[in-house]
Amino acid sequence: MEQLNYRHVAAKRANGSKAQALVGVVASGNLEVLVERTLPDGECEVDIRTADEGFGKLWQAVVADFVERRSPGGLKLSINDGGARPDMIALRLAQAVRAVEGERS
Amino acid sequence: MTVWDNAQRARDSRLQAGARYAQGKRVARQDATALLEAVIQPGDRVCLEGDNQKQADLLAVALAAVDSGKIHDLHMVQSGVVLPEHLDVFEKGIAKRLDYAYSGPQSQRIARLLFGGQIELGAVHTYLELFARYYVDLTPQVALIAAVSADREGNLYTGPNTEDTPAIVEATAFKNGIVVAQVNAIVDKLPRVDIPGDWVNFVIESDKPFYVEPLFTRDPAAITQTQILTAMLAIKGIYAPYGVQRLNHGIGFNTAAIELLLPTYAERLGLKGQIATHWALNPHPTLIPAIESGWVKQIHSFGSEVGMDDYIRARPDIYFTGPDGSLRSNRAFSQVAGLYACDMFIGATLQIDLQGNSSTVTADRVTGFGGAPNMGSDARGRRHPSKPWLQAGKEADPDSPAPLRRGRKLVVQIGETFGGKNAPLFVENLDALKLAGKLDLDLAPVMVYGDDVTHIVTEEGIANLLLCRDKDEREHAIRGVAGYTDVGRGRDTKLVQRLRERGAIQRPEDLGIDPLDADRDLLAARSIKDLVRWSGGLYSPPSKFRNW
């Protein structure tokens, strides 16, 4: 198992007031994202546990783009990965933010 | 003095040799192998009907059982290498040379036999190319075909899975060849005549129906959100602006998603009647909701699909059916339709390189081409105009004077940036090149050439290669939709941005599409059961697709 962790500065705080949300399921090609509003407004953290080792650079790129697009300030996102592809990862991260911002997930 | 009827005499003597096993045209199935030993000569070109779906399985087994001392060095010419027996004949020394089009189910074994030298490869063709050569330089001396039923005169009913049979039989019968048919049943009166008895020499009644591969059924339950996103992009970014009414879908989950989005997403965009009305397409169950919702004017099919017979029978306004009510398919004509009468082909692939060449070949599997290269190519012999064709031609070549500027067929490759087993769709070098080296081929097996591809659709957006002016722009338009693959990450961001500004790359947001809206909720049917319901119970899916 590989553990990856990325901390970023976020342009702004994520909207809404929900304390946490969960999207996805750990299954082949899928992943779950637990998002908790536990950090200062300008920070965000993505923590990943995956059985597919050696894809650190890929995760880093996907996470960096996600942070730039969605500005998830204040959020810690914890991921259990079932071997998902980048498009699924990006989708779940976006869904997680939307869920914790209080919109339909 | 020159003799001009050698082939005719040879044919007569073969028929005589076979006659001892026949009563009229009828041969008992226990005598199948003996019949083949009587009518086939060593070195013959033999066409064994391994169509895309329909398999003359009894005859394949009979051929694989001949004495290789008597029958050897055959040159097999057939569409599909599908059954194990199709390759057994090579391992047993019955056959030596092969010309064919498709080998999906046997892709690994055929690769081994090719590398090992047990098969001498003529060439891998597309279906239409192979049919064409039956009339020029690969005419079969013996054709072993499959039909649903025969009457006493040898007239044949080939039914929904008519597929390649007319093309094969005409070439063989009219060039002094021998035609042997296996049938499910011999009857007094056929539902209709698909092949006249004059063209058929021997008929063998099998003890079970010929095998048909279910190939075109895709379970809506397996369609992912990413595939739905690519479908939305295709509909809004290509079908709509070009106004594509006449088209062919390659089989796959992305195109299945498009079919299931017509009555919902495309309906909301107000596109009904403007797109997707006339089809060259197998009877995809996933098109049922669109048909039922009034989107489709008509469909011509290459073959049939397991479970669809009753539905087709009940929709004669849509499908090509005979006076008996059942489907008549014809692969040769559908291939021609795809080439000349369709304005767009859209399908998936396994690998795309930086020029846009695409291939389904991997280093240890040889699948062949099937019909995709026909569908996925610009037909330069076309002359009649249509709006999409002219529009694409203008995009490709804005500077030439309009009256001398031919149109372009839209050839779209669609897929997620990472495919099965997280293999990237985009690569610097196709595995096909490795295979060409291994097998010493003149050409790498490319399915669709980059200069025929007009658009590439991934979850990252649409690359419009028609708007690319040179090799560099083309390469970066491809990199610009290649996502997080190595190819995608190697992009020149400035060039990609310029291409986007020009519309050569469109992102979902440029088309007003939010990836989070790509929900399975948009699918008109989300399960095989839903499709059955849409069909009013007429669609009867094969067992492997049932969960009830």
Added chain:
Amino acid sequence: MSATLMDAWYEASARQRLSGLLDEDSFMEFIGPEQRETSPHLSLFNLPEQFDDGMIVGRGRLNGAPVLIAAQEGRFMGGAFGEVHGAKLTGLLRAARGIASMPVLILFDTGGVRLQEANAGELAIAEIMRALIQARLAGVPVIGLIGGRAGCYGGGGLIAACCSALAVSEQGRIGVSGPEVIETNRGVKEFNASDRVLVWRTMGGKHRLLMGGAEIFSDDSMASFREAARYLIAHAPAMTTATLEAEQSRLEQRIARFGGFEDSLEIWRSMGADDAKAIPGLTYQEFVVLADMLEEPRHDAR
């Protein structure tokens, strides 16, 4: 045409089922994912964990009335029971016994015990069965809802059989040994696991309902399962010696009536079905009407 995604039970995740079944915003989770009570075993096999270990437990309201509820995520490890997964359900049932005034709903979606946690999983099944029976003895109705992709197999099938009552949909399946296991052990002639029509005919919701293995046949929708749950809670039989004796007698009669048959079609015909082969293809409405006519007498035996 078909129900929207929001409604379909089969396709839904465990959390979506909870949300669709219970009154809006009424679900309160116990030992939620943020507690990170994950499996202590899976990482040994280089397998990913899930924060809730595939079992969600909590309380909510069903048409205003409070319920305790558990839902299995069938897509995580096939919904299989592991140590933590099982312990959460055991704890819920023990709490139910203590509280005594709230019924329990179990949303099954499981292939049985997780091979990777074999002993812990088997123990969990036993503990759950004990806790379930004790809850029932304390007067708590325990209702099982079955309609997911994994079905309800192995230890899950045993637990389901201990429930007060079951609701099952057409897609749902209930059994102990799964189709592949039967084929591997007994041969393909005995049971062809890839013949899905046979699988559903033998273990699927329609057959279970007709045999008396489930009380209610649900449509594949939240609304239908909600109504089934409401009904079964209201009509749950008491757990008494009389109940158990009636159940014993009912099962004896079942073997006597059907034990000699080779296939469900024969069973259905013996029940009086005119066109047994048509049963798998019947719509929900059609099947409910037929079942009412055929159904073997309901015993208050559970």
